[in-house]
Amino acid sequence: MTDFRESLSAPLTTPVLDGHGLRLRAWDPASAADVDAWLRGHLDPEFRRWNTPLHTVDDTAGARTSLERKSADVAAGRAMPFCVTDAADGTILGQIAVSMIDRVLSFARVGYWVLPEARGRHVATGSLLLAARWAFTEVGLHRLELGHATGHGASCRIAGRCGFRYEGTLRGAMWEEGRRDAFRDAHLHARLATDPEPEFP
Template identity: 65%
Template sequence: MVHIRERSHTPLPELSGHGLRLGPWDPDSDADVEAWLRGLSDPEFRRWNTPLVLVTDRDSARKSLRSKARNNADGTSLSFRVADETTGTALGHIGVNEIDQTLRVARVGYWVLPEARGRGVATRALALATHWAFTGLGLHRLELGHALGHDASCRIAERCGFLYEGTLRDAMWEAERQDAFRDVHLHARLATDTADIAP
């Protein structure tokens, strides 16, 4: 059972289920800033992702979270803090990004803190966010792209019913670079797909 509690001051809800709670990151929370910094500076994250704006210290982490909060407020991209449902401990992040309400499409992305890996956190978070994006946001299509060779992300997508649709050539930056590109596996799920969304 997925529970949704809408928040009055932001379009971002709180979602709970599958042992997780998804809610907004708080740029005024030192704990959230520290978790965000650890997530985006983690070598495994940096191996597969090159953010547009690098996060290298607490100041840049807080600035990045403030930017995410602005996007949450205007509804263009929605960033969820993934936490343990019982303890509230931060486990990672999932975003519903580049939301196009006209075409009813968005892109999803996620990462998990090192200590939370191997516990199905990304799969469970993706299941929660996907269900809400279709039922709460009214989207029709969700896209998920990951660097070619990122087999763990590929498995997470497939478990949640995101079908592989092809390889996009030179569609993202190489690790740690903004002057070279690499291929991306594109997965997608439609609101009308009948496969179960894995918890």
């Protein structure tokens, strides 16, 4: 019989998730296409407006190092970042990540970004629905949280479409744009495994 604590610390392996015209797969730090897409995503002005990552990514070497860190997080069971691609031709569209995975408290946080040329196609909505289903059914988590800077209306709408209810405003919960010495408020959304799964629009 498997020990409870052993099952909670078992390593995660990145699955391939298909649905809504999308394929979610592992990022590959050795792939030039993956590194380029990761770099373009982090250099996008809209990404930088709403996100200030722990480590700044502004060149190819930094993008590859960032992806290597993500791979280490997967191996440690801390996070599951997915490369979001077009199911038909494999074009990279963006990223969705299930992060801060805590299998004791049965909790994680989700976040996403979409490359500029892929916006307006429900990529974030479709990938969030797929990733949430995986987190609830395959990892067995109970609660997923989604946070975004106040004023980010598009992210608010995506959260709502995917069944992540608005739960309140967190004061000073995120770094200000491009800074790590100042903070801004964030909206908190969450979805439980017991909540109904929304339909893809």
